[in-house]
Amino acid sequence: MASESIEVTLSHADTTDLPALAEINRLAYMQETISMIAFKDWPAETNMFNFFQARIKARMETPNTLVFKALTGTGEIAGFVCWTLEPEKVVDEATAKLGMGANGPTGKALLQMQEIFNLEFIMAAAPEMENMGNLVKGQKHYYLSAFVVTPKYQRKGIGSKLLRHCLEIADRDVLPAWLSAFPGSHSLYLRFGFEDVEHQDIDLNKWDHYRFRGFGIYRQYFMARQPKTKTLTT
Template sequence: MQPTNPTRDSNPKFLILPALPPDASAIIACGNAAFAASPLRAAIWPAAKAHLTPASEFQHWRIARKAGKLEGGNLLSFKAVLSEAPERLVGYAAWMAPGAFAEQGSIEPEGEQLPACMDGEVHRGFLAQLDRERERVWEGDSGFWYLAALGVDPEFQRQGVAAALLRWGLEQADAQGLPVYLEATPEGVALYHRFGFETVRVLETLENSFEVPIMIRQPQSKLPALEG
């Protein structure tokens, strides 16, 4: 279902390509930069626990985990790279097609062994909240596209990268007449609103100190301009 040829969309500076297992390290680095200030990230990977797992061991675990997700399963993953330097990854996105949750049941597999430097209770609790919210919204219906991840290197934000990464999934959903579902960061809400998403619920997590907007986009006949 992923495109086999690169696409330039409306911005000649970037190419959108399928993300593959060798891209795991670059995607992790991009995510680290994009969400460095996230309170959720700080809660799941607390500084007070960092010493419990050697940095190299933790990085190896993350790369292997990410590569496994890119290799198969239900995720349809993409990367944005510079047209003039394709080795430079500047953004990434991951989608789940309709029916994926009916097969998988959750965003992450249950029973995963986590490194000691992570707060497993916070991590698993947050994922359980996402599962409950999704079930509350869809009531067992799996006929929707899900944007599982979207991140852009801060150096390249507000240059059309996120919009270009959205194109593939939105086009798939519109062609099939299906809605798109996502959990946004507060910073991402304005972008998603521009592409027709509406906030249907707001999930409060981290003891009600952090809000996660739950958003849905109904199928549309035309995408807005993807620049910016």
């Protein structure tokens, strides 16, 4: 049975919201099995919080990035999204070493806090992610660089409202939208018109030293959605 939706108001987030946004990010990503491998000493609550705060801050400082927060009636932030307008992409091979490039928000945060990560795992996954990023070279587009709803407010329509708001901007500008999806959010993006372009399979059993705790193959999707334009009537 679907959870009852709740009303939220969307507004722009700023640096004063960073602690709340980082905690939302930490709580949501605690549920991702990949976090158990990527972070040393998982659940590593302080390390995860510091990393997400640094990454969100870097995203806020990225040109052409809009950060929207969803506020409940009590003023609590229930979720947020970072929506980045990216120009025709030129990949710098010298810096494309971590995540979507060492000069990107994730790469910057990783470089600042390398000691808290399983770097062997990060570096093994990075080339495939970079290859997926190369799919958008030469194409102006929007990129969903962060999209998180805190666990207690998930499945209440908040994520859909945030995502719909971003896609309305892409449709207005007649630009495609791209994102990288974890398994749990894949079906949501399909419902909003995204299509699979590429994927990356990571055998988490290998990185868990074959303790076979039920991790298995972890599939990350790279997805695209073409803009929807209104049909003109005469």
